[in-house]
Amino acid sequence: AQTVTQSQPEMSVQEAETVTLSCTYDTSESNYYLFWYKQPPSRQMILVIRQEAYKQQNATENRFSVNFQKAAKSFSLKISDSQLGDTAMYFCAFMKHGYGGATNKLIFGTGTLLAVQP
């Protein structure tokens, strides 16, 4: 079974600074996706970034980038130029590639609560 671990329950960063959130996962699968979702105080789950396991290049989306280390099963999220609106709970999630149309449920970590300080 796959597991996702986020070892940092809470983090804090000053506005305009850079912060990195950690995530490790355990799987015997070779083809999968990894995601970061954010959940602001509104409780909406918002996709931040995704990474395909077969791609060596790290994904980037504006101020958000990942450091994907497949051998180490590590998937950290870097937020540059942090903004007050980045304050949220961040969830790392794993999805097995569903060959032949098998289910692709998301398996979530426990989350990291990020507070951006003015």
Added chain:
Amino acid sequence: DSGVTQTPKHLITATGQRVTLRCSPRSGDLSVYWYQQSLDQGLQFLIQYYNGEERAKGNILERFSAQQFPDLHSELNLSSLELGDSALYFCASSVAPGGGTSITDTQYFGPGTRLTVL
């Protein structure tokens, strides 16, 4: 706005009662997922439907059931409610049920329904 809609936003009911949560997927998405977010269990996958058919079950109680209709909207029925069923229930949708690409398999979440059982 993800394009996934859920109603109602809030629901307060008593133990032993039955409620129905409704979800409309993004336009063009055929796959619908239900997740439960509670303080003690975190985010957990409940059930998946694809084009009207049940695709996979997760940690869904026998008191819970779901269906997806021909217009692709989905309903999650919760019966004989207990205090422990109080949680945030999310619906998510994707184009494909799995086995596609990172784009077709990515899940987008609705705003959630907060259920409070008194």
